[in-house]
Structure formats: structure tokens, C-alpha cells
Amino acid sequence: MSLVDTKDMFKKALKGKYAIGAFNVNNMELVQAIVAAAAEKKAPVILQISKGAREYANPLYLTKLIEAAVEEHPEVPIVMHLDHGPDFNLCKAAVDGGYTSVMIDASHDKFEDNIAITKKVVDYAHKHGVVVEAELGQLVGSQFDEGESGGKIGNGLYTDPNQAVEFVERTGCDSLAVAIGTSHGAYKFKGEPYLDLERLKEIAKRLKGYPLVLHGASSVIPEYVQMCNKFGGKLPGARGVTEELLSQASKLGICKVNTDTDLRLAMTAALRKHFAEHPEDFDPRKYLAPAREEVKKMVMHKLEVLGNVNRI
Numbered sequence: 001m002s003l004v005d006t007k008d009m010f011k012k013a014l015k016g017k018y019a020i021g022a023f024n025v026n027n028m029e030l031v032q033a034i035v036a037a038a039a040e041k042k043a044p045v046i047l048q049i050s051k052g053a054r055e056y057a058n059p060l061y062l063t064k065l066i067e068a069a070v071e072e073h074p075e076v077p078i079v080m081h082l083d084h085g086p087d088f089n090l091c092k093a094a095v096d097g098g099y100t101s102v103m104i105d106a107s108h109d110k111f112e113d114n115i116a117i118t119k120k121v122v123d124y125a126h127k128h129g130v131v132v133e134a135e136l137g138q139l140v141g142s143q144f145d146e147g148e149s150g151g152k153i154g155n156g157l158y159t160d161p162n163q164a165v166e167f168v169e170r171t172g173c174d175s176l177a178v179a180i181g182t183s184h185g186a187y188k189f190k191g192e193p194y195l196d197l198e199r200l201k202e203i204a205k206r207l208k209g210y211p212l213v214l215h216g217a218s219s220v221i222p223e224y225v226q227m228c229n230k231f232g233g234k235l236p237g238a239r240g241v242t243e244e245l246l247s248q249a250s251k252l253g254i255c256k257v258n259t260d261t262d263l264r265l266a267m268t269a270a271l272r273k274h275f276a277e278h279p280e281d282f283d284p285r286k287y288l289a290p291a292r293e294e295v296k297k298m299v300m301h302k303l304e305v306l307g308n309v310n311r312i
């Protein structure tokens with residue numbers, strides 16, 4: 001199988017009430033670990049590349065790594081997706097470069113401007129057979145939390161269900177990232193993790209059968225935070241979306257769950273542990289192999305949490 005887009009994947013995920021794991025890739029070890037995990041769990045998977053990843057690795061290398069993964073595992077449906085495309089030009093570059101899915105993120109612009117730029121990307125991408133994810137609402141961090149007890153952010157920053165319907169109708173985007181209380185990074189909540197699942201239900205009800213996306217969805221897995229801290233790291237108070245909340249969201253219309261921070265934590269924890277226990281090592285293969293293995297283990301677990309196993 002060659003690269004696929006998300007249409008068929010999302011249709012099946014919505015019907016089966018599970019979510020596809022979307023994982024950020026920046027280097028060879030991450031690509032290998034994620035695709036090996038997907039193959040073992042018989043899971044379709046989305047490999048996503050941010051602007052920063054393109055700048056770090058050179059877009060050509062990432063494309064070639066993903067092509068190699070497709071060749072090694074023809075049985076796994078793999079999407080090559082642009083994560084958080086900041087403008088039309090980068091989305092166009094991704095479409096022209098063979099990505100099968102792009103995200104245009106104009107969520108920080110005014111509603112009408114978000115619609116205009118999203119529509120421009122949709123028109124170009126659809127002409128080339130590429131699907132488009134857009135975002136409405138803002139994934140602000142815990143600095144906007146109300147008090148110490150929870151992750152409830154100001155109402156105006158969450159996705160408005162009425163606006164979501166209008167946005168999808170007017171732009172023609174293929175999937176929509178919604179703001180229901182998540183944020184990017186390792187510090188998502190000051191207090192108990194909280195997602196506005198009632199709002200999610202309302203959006204899903206009004207956009208019946210339409211694919212919704214959850215960004216900022218890492219669980220900030222406590223085991224890895226502890227491992228980092230134990231071996232010289234400094235991540236006090238890091239906290240993410242619980243697996244229970246992720247699993248609930250996956251049954252309520254979220255069919256793509258974005259994970260980057262958990263990959264970073266798994267890899268960093270394994271590296272810190274390895275260097276602490278083997279200070280004599282200086283061969284990158286010696287420390288990157290266990291780090292890659294830890295990422296694979298984490299991704300296999302994540303696919304279970306999302307219900308994205310035995311789906312090929």
C-alpha cells in the first residue's frame with residue numbers, strides 16, 4: 001500500500017467509536033518506533049510533521065523516511081500529514097511535496113480570516129486530492145486556568161458549536177480540531193485534568209458523522225515524568241490528559257488524537273536512564289536503540305487506549 005489520506009480511516013473510526021493515533025516525527029528513530037508499533041497492533045496511523053520538524057530535519061529527509069516506512073510495512077495504512085501549517089505557502093509546499101493531508105491552523109486569527117485562509121488551502125489541496133484539517137477555538141495553556149482546581153479556561157476560547165457548523169460549511173475542510181480544554185506541552189493542568197466533554201458532545205451532535213480532532217492530547221505519562229526526574233531531569237508538576245478522558249473523547253466523535261509530548265518524554269526518559277546507568281557509552285546506537293524501543297512500547301500502549309488496535 002502507498003500513503004493514504006484520512007477519509008477512509010476517519011469513516012471507520014467514527015463508526016467504530018475509536019480514534020486514530022497521530023504522532024509527530026522529527027527523526028528516523030521516531031518514524032521506525034511508531035510504525036513498528038502500528039504494525040504490531042494492526043493500527044492505521046498518522047505520521048505528522050510540524051514546521052519545526054521540517055526546519056530541524058529537512059523536509060526531504062522526513063518524506064524519504066516515511067516512504068521507507070511505507071515500503072517496509074505495506075500492510076499499515078499510513079498518512080503523511082502537515083501539523084499546524086501556519087500559512088497557505090507551507091500548506092502548498094506540503095501538498096506539492098506529496099503529503100496526503102495538511103492542517104491549516106489559523107485559529108488565532110479572527111473567525112472570518114480563519115475561514116478565508118482555510119478555504120484557500122482547501123481549494124488548493126482538494127484540487128490535488130489532499131485532505132485538510134482546520135482548527136477553531138484556541139488551545140491555551142494552564143496559565144489561563146481558573147484557580148487551582150481545574151483546567152477550565154475562559155468560555156470564549158473553547159470551540160463554539162454554532163460557529164463550528166458554519167465554519168465547516170463555509171470552508172469545506174475535511175476535519176476540525178476543537179478546543180475543549182487541552183493544550184500543548186507537558187503542563188496542561190494546574191489541578192485535576194478536565195475536558196469539556198459536554199461541549200464535545202454538542203459539537204459532535206451538530207456535525208453528525210464529521211471527524212473531530214484533539215490536539216494537545218498527551219497524557220504526560222507519570223511513569224516517564226518520574227523516570228526523567230529520577231535521572232537528572234526537572235519536570236515538576238508536569239500533567240496531561242488522563243487516559244480515561246482520552247478514551248471517553250475517542251468515543252464521542254474525536255477520531256484523531258495528536259501526541260507529541262509523550263513521545264518526547266518516553267525518548268528522554270529512556271536516554272536519561274541509559275546515560276545514568278551506562279556512563280561509559282558513547283556509541284549513539286547503544287543509547288538510541290533503547291530509546292526507540294521505549295517509544296515503540298509507549299505508542300503500542302497509546303493505540304490500545306484509543307481503541308486503535310486490530311483495525312487493519
Ligand code: G3H
Nearest residue numbers: 024050052053184260261
Ligand atoms: O503541536 C505542536 C507539536 O507538538 C509540534 O511541536 O512545533 O515543536 O515541532 P514543534
Ligand code: 13P
Nearest residue numbers: 185215216217218260261
Ligand atoms: P501534545 O503536546 O499534548 O503531545 O500535543 C501534540 C499536538 O497537538 C501536535 O499537534
Ligand code: ZN
Nearest residue numbers: 184215216258
Ligand atoms: Zn497540535
